[in-house]
Amino acid sequence: MTNAAVHLEGQQHPLQTHMHDALASGVAHTKGQQHPIKLYLVVWGWLFVLSTCSYLVDYFGLHGYLRWSLILLFMVLKAGLIVAVFMHMAWERLALAYAILLPPILVLVFVAIMVLESDYTHLLRVIFFAPTV
Template sequence: MDHAATANTAPPQEEHQEHPIKLYLTVWTWLFILSVGSYMVDILQFQGLLRWGLIIALMLLKAGLIIAVFMHMAWERLALSYAILVPPVLILVFVAMMGIEASYTEWMRVFFLSGGT
């Protein structure tokens, strides 16, 4: 085996991925538009479920853009994406289930402890 040939070979370079500036400008533009939408919910004085639904939807869209592009999750392996994204989604599902059960429990207590009227 020729030691000179193996000494001159450089180790393989890690792949470095650069994204075009247009991608970041597009994401910043969408984040700006979604933020304006969030402020418009307050300016137009939406109330009740519509207000909170719009605020949460816009917030989740902005968070999704930030996670996908700025945290580079759009280019990660699917297993890593699942490992990071699935636990918070499950927590939200469990919180929603607890909220539904809490409303049911409150209704049952009010109904039965007030004499059933």
């Protein structure tokens, strides 16, 4: 019985050593993932600047395509900063970034195609379904 206990104790020791090493590297890995506070402050500053610019578009009373282009540009820039830094996408693997970012981009492409096709579809409906006088 004593020899079995010594034998089991000898088998657990390398496992415990491996677990200790894994935990120690996990702690070191966690410390390596922290980002400096300066990065977050700079991003918050840029978000403030972009939000101010978006507000100024309305304040100066811009109209038409210029207004909507600027609003969409500022919106996309702010969303990109938030996704890249606060959602940590800038540090993810490329495959994961594609898996998360590619579907919304494709949806926007398909919406743009539908917008371009809408004039043609409307024209056909006006021609063929117009009431005859």
